[in-house]
Amino acid sequence: xxxxxxxxxxxxxxxxxxxxxxxxxxxxxxxxxxxxxxxxxxxxxxxxxxxxxxxxxxxxxxxxxxxxxxxxxxxxxxxxxxxxxxxxxxxxxxxxxxxxxxxxxxxxxxxxxxxxxxxxxxxxxxxxxxxxxxxxxxxxxxxxxxxxxxxxxxxxxxxxxxxxxxxxxxxxxxxxxxxxxxxxxxxxxxxxxxxxxxxxxxxxxxxxxxxxxxxxxxxxxxxxxxxxxxxxxxxxxxxxxxxxxxxxxxxxxxxxxxxxxxxxxxxxxxxxxxxxxxxxxxxxxxxxxxxxxxxxxxxxxxxxxxxxxxxxxxxxxxxxxxx
Numbered sequence: 536x537x538x539x540x541x542x543x544x545x546x547x548x549x550x551x552x553x554x555x556x557x558x559x560x561x562x563x564x565x566x567x568x569x570x571x572x573x574x575x576x577x578x579x580x581x582x583x584x585x586x587x588x589x590x591x592x593x594x595x596x597x598x599x600x601x602x603x604x605x606x607x608x609x610x611x612x613x614x615x616x617x618x619x620x621x622x623x624x625x626x627x628x629x630x631x632x633x634x635x636x637x638x639x640x641x642x643x644x645x646x647x648x649x650x651x652x653x654x655x656x657x658x659x660x661x662x663x664x665x666x667x668x669x670x671x672x673x674x675x676x677x678x679x680x681x682x683x684x685x686x687x688x689x690x691x692x693x694x695x696x697x698x699x700x701x702x703x704x705x706x707x708x709x710x711x712x713x714x715x716x717x718x719x720x721x722x723x724x725x726x727x728x729x730x731x732x733x734x735x736x737x738x739x740x741x742x743x744x745x746x747x748x749x750x751x752x753x754x755x756x757x758x759x760x761x762x763x764x765x766x767x768x769x770x771x772x773x774x775x776x777x778x779x780x781x782x783x784x785x786x787x788x789x790x791x792x793x794x795x796x797x798x799x800x801x802x803x804x805x806x807x808x809x810x811x812x813x814x815x816x817x818x819x820x821x822x823x824x825x826x827x828x829x830x831x832x833x834x835x836x837x838x839x840x841x842x843x844x845x846x847x848x849x850x851x852x853x854x855x856x857x858x
Contacts, residue, residue, distance in 0.1 A: 549838060550844055550847055552830050552831075552836065552838055553830065553838070553841075553844040553845060553848035554847070554848050554851055555806070555830070555831075556805055556806040556830025556831060556836070556838075556848060557805065557811050557830075557845070557848030558848075559806070559807070559808060559809040559811070560593060560808065560809050560810065560811030560812065560848075561811075561848065561850070561851060561852065562809070563593065564589065564593045564809075564811075564812070564849060565849075565850060565852050565853045567589045568586075568589060568623065568626070568853060569623075569853065571586060571589065571619065572619040572620055572622075574619075575619045576618070576619070577617060577618070577619075578611055578616065578617065578618070578619055583607070586604060587600050587601075587604055590603065590604070590812065593809075593810055593811065593812035594781045594808075594810030594811070594812045594813045595812035595816050596785060596812075596813075596819065596820055598816075598819070598820055599633070599815055599816045599819040599820060602633070602819065603629060603630075603633055606629055606632075606633070607622065607625065607626065607629060610625055623853060627850050627853065630815065630846055630849070630850075631842060631843075633815060633818075633819060634814075634818050634819075634842050643839070644770075644771055644826070645771055645798070646770065647765070647767070647768070647770050650765055651725070651728040651729065651733050651734060651735060651736050651765060651768075652734065652735045652736070652768075652770050652771075653725070653735075653736045653761055653765055653768035653769040653770055653771075654735065654736065654737050654738065654769060654770065654771040654772075654773060655740065655757065655758075655761070655769040655771070655772045655773070656738060656740060656773050656775060656801075657740050657742075657754070657775070657797070658742055658774055658775035658787070658791070659742045659743075659744050659787055660691065660742035660743070661742070661777070662775045662776055662777040663777060663803040663804065663829065664739065664740075665697045665698050665701065665739055666701070666803075667775050667801050667803055667829065667837065668684065668698065668701070668737050668739055669698070669701030669702075669704070669705060669834070670829070670834050670836075671837060672701070672702075672705055672735075672737055673707075673834040674834075674835075674837060675734075675735050676705060676706075680734040680735050681732065681734045681735070682707050682733065682734065682735050682736075683708055683709075683710065683724060683727065683733045683735070683736045683737070684698055684701070684702050684707055684708065684709040684710070684736075684737050684739070685710045685711075685720060685724035685725075685736060685737065685738040686698045686699070686709055686710065686711035686739055687717045687720055687738045687740045687741070688717070688741045688742070689713070689714065689715050689716070689717050689720060689741070690717075690741045691742070694739065695711045695713060698739055699711060705834070710723055710724035710727055717740065717757060718756050718757055718760045721738055721757055721760055721761060722760050722764065724736060724738070725761065725764045729764070729765070738757075740754070741753070744787070744790060744791075747790065747793070747794055750794060751795070754794065758795070771798050771799060772795055772796055772797050773797075773798065773799050773800070773801050773826060773827075774787070774788060774791050774797045774799070774800050774801070774823070775800075775803060776800060776802055776803070776817075778802045778804050778805040778807070778808050778810070778811065778813055778828075779804050779807050779808040779810075781808070781813060782813075782816075784802075784813055784817070785816055785820055785821065788800065788817055788820075788823060789821055797823055798823070799823060799826035799827075800817055800821075800823050800825045800826060801826060801827040801828070801837075802814065802817075802828045802829065802840075803829040804829055805829055805830055806829070806830045806831050806836075811848075811849065814828070814840075814845060824840075825840040826839070827839060827840060828840050828845075
């Protein structure tokens with residue numbers, strides 16, 4: 536199996552994290568795919584209909600699935616593929632291709648060469664935004680960076696306390712003011728970051744999407760304050776999505792893309808769902824790269840997204856040789 540065999544040969548502890556984190560999705564997905572392969576001696580329309588059902592059940596998304604199976608049909612015709620076993624290998628290759636799509640994938644953080652790097656976090660309530668910020672702060676601190684947290688969500692009860700708890704837990708300072716305008720808290724935080732030579736500033740924001748106009752105005756105000764103090768900032772605007780919400784996460788991504796310049800996605804709780812195909816759907820339908828994924832509850836379980844490791848975690852065991 537060309538692509539899969541190549542990545543199976545790699546030795547990286549993160550492969551184990553992806554293996555474990557995508558176990559629920561893989562058990563559903565690869566077992567159904569293997570059964571489908573055994574069921575059909577030849578590839579026909581019934582085969583493709585069942586394959587589409589399997590892909591949709593993994594939350595890859597109807598639009599993405601239709602595009603994907605259309606490409607498979609073309610390859611079957613042009614390459615004269617007869618057996619389902621042979622097509623199973625091509626499915627893995629095409630999954631990789633559909634994500635990469637001839638692009639140079641930018642899953643790395645856009646760091647500022649001159650002064651602090653500013654990362655703004657957006658997302659609806661309940662997706663694990665503040666926890667994600669804490670985990671990323673922990674990761675960056677362990678990479679040797681001087682990190683500052685800014686409690687820009689001054690509306691939700693307990694939000695400031697939650698980010699302060701994370702700051703104490705990982706020994707990272709937090710800028711906050713209770714019942715204050717978020718832009719003023721951000722202003723104070725960025726002044727501190729510039730004066731005290733911080734490398735990265737992580738800014739929490741309120742998770743309201745009920746009124747898009749108000750949220751857009753609030754984010755515009757925040758962005759103006761940020762860019763006035765640090766040119767070309769924020770350098771990243773990361774949208775946090777709970778993977779267990781499935782297609783609702785796609786809707787959130789489309790909504791936030793309409794109101795602010797989202798540069799990347801953080802998918803939380805990917806280990807808690809059997810619908811891990813949402814990674815492919817987000818890239819295909821929204822066009823925003825996934826930059827981090829949550830594969831567990833511990834601080835170190837937040838990983839920089841890697842498409843090869845993701846495909847490995849999704850397809851390990853897809854053929855008998857690797858079971």
